[in-house]
């Protein structure tokens with residue numbers, strides 16, 4: 001199927017900020033099975049890096065942009081983007097994301113650890129490893145129970161934060177090489193956590209093989225990843241960005257794990273991040289009924305076939321048009337509008353829809369590492385949330401819509417004073 005190219009990223013409002021494209025670094029075949037006949041079903045255009053927040057001095061320079069094309073592999077059913085941006089560009093020293101800054105994620109992690117401890121006897125001889133452990137937001141809950149932990153994360157800022165709270169953390173990208181080294185040192189894991197990282201790694205098979213190497217024979221890997229069915233069914237196109245190389249179905253995951261000598265033994269649905277899966281993977285095949293149920297449901301819905309994805313491009317265009325029309329109408333009526341949450345998905349939404357300073361006055365964000373910076377591409381300034389009550393805009397566009405309940409609770413005073421919220425996904429709506 002030919003690429004259904006959207007004109008995303010080519011909005012006239014952004015015309016002055018573009019530079020020549022860097023050379024394409026497109027994959028030669030499927031990231032999982034190597035199949036060559038990938039079908040592109042969505043092109044969001046050339047996008048800046050979603051987490052590449054700009055410092056004031058960066059505003060003098062043009063930003064690199066990379067194509068964002070999404071394809072389906074008919075051989076193993078994996079949905080994936082075609083471009084691989086080098087990881088050092090994505091997760092460098094400026095990487096601003098510190099996990100502990102969202103309450104929802106902390107509660108989710110605490111409950112996750114409590115459930116693991118209820119299922120499995122762990123003591124001071126056990127080892128729990130987290131891949132992409134960030135600032136130790138999850139491992140801290142094991143450590144508080146006296147269970148040895150090891151974090152692995154490539155981003156220097158979060159690694160330093162983890163070490164400062166006493167959580168041993170290796171500053172590295174995880175893959176088969178590091179897994180073999182740790183296993184050779186006798187550091188195999190009872191539990192491996194990998195939350196929202198499997199989709200980020202360029203060597204998908206090397207990462208999964210590494211998990212198998214690092215697990216004890218009866219160990220379990222607990223892996224969380226966004227569910228492609230949720231993305232497609234709810235129009236969550238703004239969760240497509242360069243960090244997210246793969247968009248998994250259970251069908252594609254079962255194939256990926258099986259190829260690397262692992263067994264997908266259990267699947268659990270999660271509400272976090274707009275609909276995710278928690279996967280339980282082991283070296284032994286012990287699949288419970290949940291895996292078969294998901295596989296049957298995906299086959300019945302057609303998630304394993306290209307046709308399921310073919311009208312997504314048209315739906316994404318409609319969402320963009322509806323959001324721009326809504327904001328333009330409010331502006332014509334004299335409304336003042338700001339944004340909340342400088343999340344990666346916000347970068348994609350704002351750039352794809354061409355929403356810049358003529359529409360939004362600022363983006364408020366609680367993360368002090370983001371404040372004082374600018375959203376890539378559209379260059380909206382990021383300010384502390386206190387600005388919301390100081391300025392009292394008429395509307396707040398919630399960019400991390402998956403955290404909308406938390407954000408609306410935090411902004412109860414803004415609402416009490418007459419402020420209103422806009423959510424963009426699945427359909428733009430005023431709340």
Ligand SMILES: [Zn+2]
Pocket residue numbers: 030031032033034035073074075076077078
């Ligand atoms: Zn494939």
